Amino acid sequence: MHQTDFLVVGSGIAGLTYALKVAEQCPDKKVTIITKTREDETNTKYAQGGVAVVNDLENDSFEKHIEDTLIAGDGLCNEQVVEIVVKEGPDRVNELISWGAQFDKSPDGDYALGKEGGHSEFRVIHHKDVTGREIERALLEAIRRKKNIELITHCFVVEIITQHHLGYLVTKSTQDIECYGMYVLNLKTNKIEKILSRLTLLATGGNGQVYRTTTNPVIATGDGVAMVYRAKGRIENMEFIQFHPTALYQPGESPSFLITEAVRGDGGILRNKNGEDFMHKYDERLSLAPRDIVARAIDSEMKITGTEHVYLDCRHMDMEKFVHHFPNIYEKCKSIGIDVSKDMIPVAPAAHYSCGGIKTDEYGHTSIRNLYAAGECASTGLHGANRLASNSLLEAMVFAHRCYLDAVKVIDSISFKENVPDWNTLGTNAPREMILITQSLKELKQIMSDYVGIVRTNVRLERAMRRLDILHLETEALYKETAVSPQLCELRNLITAGYLIVKGAAFRKESRGLHYNTDYPYKSDLVENIIL
Incomplete structure (x- = not known):
């Protein structure tokens, strides 16, 4: 058994920011961060574009950023939350800089600002095209300087401990569900241990691996969302899965390499197989329309032309500037024989971000007591039906800070639960055939990609649900019979995430934001969140 005052699940920007703050404010308290692989293997590390923040009040304003976010969210944003994130954002970015994160500057010494889809002004600060990696580096270095923080790697969360495990x-x-900590699988000992905590923050990232093609790393398996749902917590808006319009088209490569939206912000143009600039047919903002519109436009062009990708044309751009701003993209393209100065880049949409997730309030509280959520696994109300580009890292920092503000106020009033039983492994055996897990995972990805992608129909959703029901029954039987493994847990979590996406999509009798159903092509008058 392990006891800690603050338990943090996940080592991305949300988890590390929160951990740093509570450790500094409460030096006599123990902070434990657990992560299922390496400490830096997070969704944060793969973020390319940057952080959208208003820091040039002469040319930009909070009001403009708020309006851009609300427009992208297509009527489902919580306006109070949008205002909170936009207005508190600059202070959080300045803290990040004080911890050592470095962002690109222009020759005059000001921060270089990019522009991405849906933004009315240049406001995205960045570190070349590896912003997330730079943020992750700075935060981990700051974490290592805190003596009261323990970071445990290769530790897989299995279940949230609640009254259910005490026999209730x-x-x-149930109105008063409480979190007492986590059951975790220690991958070094291959045993399930319990970590008891006074307060727990879930910062487990997204669920992109539910799809065959995704920009998310292999760790993005919806663990936090699935665990909260099983613990009877509230989940909302899971139907809103953002497909990034421009992932590098490389059949068979997973995860897909992201071509950041900032390339289009700097002048990249989308073209179909005939070399035609097609975005004028879909939106007056052309290649810099919000992601839901661009992704559907690309999907439409691919169907019209019978191809599996379109092109991003950068040949007309200043190549010296391109290489300086996008060195990672330039080298990746070069490595597969694409000379960006002469060749167009083949791109196609890929699952990228979950706008829904664990329902929280403005201080990160979930519906389960003593349990917070922040980052992509949370549904704060900021994104609504579609996330504005580069708002994700901003949201993670702002809500990590708000979780911290609440946590340090209440920590001393919360006691450890003493009578939590050990994990029961009686009656389980080692899995005899891993093919049962790997094949089910392939089926899941196929189902979600074919039936619950960018464009949906009632028939597709019904088929998806029937097939997911079978996968769920088979996997639950396997879970009860065999010893717990990371592969089985991830499959179980992904099936739950897939179910929640399909269920939310089936309940939404309209097309809005990232959810487009050809049987309901128009928005309804009833604007509401789908809570599961």
């Missing part, structure tokens, strides 16, 4: 009946209608 817990249902969706």
